[in-house]
Amino acid sequence: MAAAALRDQLTALLSSMFSQGLVDEQFQQLQMLQDEGGTPGFVSEVVTLFCDDADRIINEIATLLEQPVVNFDKVDAYVHQLKGSSASVGAQKVKFTCMQFRQFCQDKSRDGCLMALAVVRNDFYDLRNKFQTMLQLEQQIQAYDPKQQ
Amino acid sequence: MARKMIRVLLVEDEEINRVVARAALKAAGGGGDVVDEAENGAVAVQRVRDAAAPYDLVLMDKQMPVMDGHEATRRIRGMGVTTPIVAVSSDGLPADVEAFITSGADDFTSKPLSKEKLGIILAKFRLA
Numbered sequence: 001m002a003a004a005a006l007r008d009q010l011t012a013l014l015s016s017m018f019s020q021g022l023v024d025e026q027f028q029q030l031q032m033l034q035d036e037g038g039t040p041g042f043v044s045e046v047v048t049l050f051c052d053d054a055d056r057i058i059n060e061i062a063t064l065l066e067q068p069v070v071n072f073d074k075v076d077a078y079v080h081q082l083k084g085s086s087a088s089v090g091a092q093k094v095k096f097t098c099m100q101f102r103q104f105c106q107d108k109s110r111d112g113c114l115m116a117l118a119v120v121r122n123d124f125y126d127l128r129n130k131f132q133t134m135l136q137l138e139q140q141i142q143a144y145d146p147k148q149q
Numbered sequence: 150m151a152r153k154m155i156r157v158l159l160v161e162d163e164e165i166n167r168v169v170a171r172a173a174l175k176a177a178g179g180g181g182d183v184v185d186e187a188e189n190g191a192v193a194v195q196r197v198r199d200a201a202a203p204y205d206l207v208l209m210d211k212q213m214p215v216m217d218g219h220e221a222t223r224r225i226r227g228m229g230v231t232t233p234i235v236a237v238s239s240d241g242l243p244a245d246v247e248a249f250i251t252s253g254a255d256d257f258t259s260k261p262l263s264k265e266k267l268g269i270i271l272a273k274f275r276l277a
Contacts, residue, residue, distance in 0.1 A: 026263070029173075029263050030172075033176055034172075042172060045168060049164055050165055053163075081163065083239060084239055084260060085163065088165045088166050
């Protein structure tokens with residue numbers, strides 16, 4: 001596929017991520033920092049850190065919620081961490097779900113937490129797939145023209 | 150006239166937040182500043198104590214393992230250090246801000262850090 005077509009595909013993908021509310025202006029800020037700072041791998045680094053963090057945190061939360069007696073303070077600390085990572089990368093939908101999740105932690109509601117976990121996991125997997133496609137497209141574009149980015 | 154290089158201590162336990170903050174600081178300050186990092190409050194207190202020259206600015210997270218931002222701020226002030234300390238947290242309720250100010254912080258800004266927020270902070274403390 002020609003570089004121009006790949007760029008169009010990337011633009012369309014990013015546009016749909018914004019319009020669906022998956023990412024917000026913080027993600028734009030990261031792209032701007034990358035462009036202004038002349039650091040081509042910056043967005044990729046932050047996205048990778050976020051995906052690794054989120055995956056680990058979601059698994060930790062799931063394990064905690066399987067315990068006979070749930071430590072809601074610990075669950076809340078992990079959700080707070082996930083909310084922070086989401087805010088840093090601009091993962092708006094995941095961040096909003098985390099805000100609701102924290103309310104269930106404060107209410108010490110296991111059912112609420114399990115429901116919120118399912119939603120946040122779904123939001124995260126959806127976003128991670130789109131981030132992976134985005135990074136693949138960027139790599140393909142760069143392979144056409146290494147001076148780009 | 151060229152702006153003088155400043156020394157910043159970034160206190161934050163999450164790597165992703167440190168990476169974003171470092172890039173935002175570079176963009177806001179022009180890239181010539183020295184940015185030291187501490188992954189918790191105890192390390193921050195140690196860095197401030199051992200610094201060869203005083204820091205010009207400390208950016209302090211709230212929730213961290215080992216020692217939180219409130220305690221670290223109190224201890225740094227207890228050492229007689231007057232460096233501006235700006236609290237950085239996603240918990241921006243008035244009570245959260247007040248708790249940090251009571252600990253000895255000079256200002257508060259919400260996460261995530263951005264070039265614009267840091268630009269305002271640098272200007273406020275005459276570091277721009």
